[in-house]
Amino acid sequence: MIGKTLTVHGHLSGREDLVIDGRVEGDIELIENRLTIGAGGHVQGEKGVKAREIVVFGSVNGDLEATERIEIKKNAKVVGNLRSARFVIEDEAYFKGNIDTIRTEPKVAAAAAAGASAKPVPQPAPAPAPSPLAAVAEPINSPAQPSLIQGAREGQRR
16 A cells, blocks of 8 residues: 555556555556545556556556456546556546456457467368259159240141
8 A cells, every 4th residue: 555645756566456545646457356546645647557457436548458457536637548448437436548448358269379288179161051943853854844845836737
């Protein structure tokens, strides 16, 4: 936790959740964790803020990127671009910037793709489609239906 009276200059990175109630002037990188910027917190980033989940109650000047979601709460202020899979911007929150939605792979598909034996599974060949003419085709000179040539000959004989 960065308390109300603390100011940090520089790059922050780590592997645990972080709550900022003070001031951070620099980039923050918590790729696998949650970052919460409290109501009294202020973040000024050059390259931006990256985390698994970002929740803003205070103010941020800079880009935010989260692998799961970004929440901008009531009375919060964010000036910068957002990039995440999900977004929540509450009523009375201030946001100025662009939003870029990223797609995440389902965990099952990602685990299957990361498998060591990623050999393609052979699929059976599809059966050939029946010919549309096969059901209606009859021999030309079938006893059930005389040919056109026979009908013409009989018409000439009369």
